[in-house]
Amino acid sequence: MKTGVIVILSAKADIEQEFLKIRSFGFDNCQLVSWDLSLRTDEMAEKIKTAMEKTGVSISAFWCGWRGPKIWDFYGGQETLGLVPVTWRYPRIEDLMTGADFAHKLDVENVVSHMGYLPENPYDPNYQPVIIALRTVAQHCLKNGQNLLMETGQETPVAMLRVIEDVGTGNLFVNLDPANLILYGKGNPVDALDVFGKYVRGVHAKDGLYPTNGRQLGEETALGDGKVNFPALVEGLHRVGYDGPLTIEREIEGDQQTADILKAKALLEECIAKL
Secondary structure, rough: OOEEEEEEEOOOOOHHHHHHHHHHOOOOEEEHHHHHHHHOOHHHHHHHHHHHHHHHHHHEEEEOOOOOOOOOOOOHOOOOOOOOOOHHHHHHHHHHHHHHHHHHOOOEEEEEEOOOOOOOOOOOOHHHHHHHHHHHHHHHHHHHOEEEEEOOOOOOHHHHHHHHHHHHOOOOOEEOOOOHHHHHOOOOOOHHHHHHHHHEEEEEEEEEEOOOOOOOOOOOOOOOOOOOOHHHHHHHHHOOOOOEEEEEEEOOOHHHHHHHHHHHHHHHHHHHOOO
């Protein structure tokens, strides 16, 4: 295991400079995150590949956004996030497939996204349509030689495990965001490894606190200031055979974000050194 970091792909940012910045922090890998569908062009793919060659930064996964509204809470989120809302399901299937094709141009094997509040009840009338939608995207990724990773948070670990089993394509895996399991109040991330540990193919190193009301998510914190037990988590990941990057994510901006990322890097490297 080693540390990595999130890099945002945007129209206003020079990707080569973004890669040089994370190299100056001591990182040589990232998850590339993009919500701007207009950037999925051949020209942008070439710019990114050139930047990778010049800087030596590799991309462990492409985090694929989709069109339409997104509300990150317990009410609006049910109706707006991922492949679960019927209104947005088919356009987003297309968005995830075009995102996978863009990642394929970069030779990136793992495609990540939030899939929405996956139904906990397998008899929910929306459950099988969501399975079909996920299977459609996963099969498209399979043709590209790629994995499709569902980011944790909006469902319990058992519900995510059930979905992986029911989709059944063999290339559907987990991007474990331990903070999200806490922010959404869905589980303890260390214990979650007992449920889906063998399916973890990506990790966000992020921290946070449990919700304090029934409408809003818990609060994200700097790594080490929240409820995630990172020494136990890193040990658990090692136990289940995960050897990929721990990709640091801190969802603020400015100098404090940089300070928190560097703090997280040091803390995680201490955990890794003890394995």
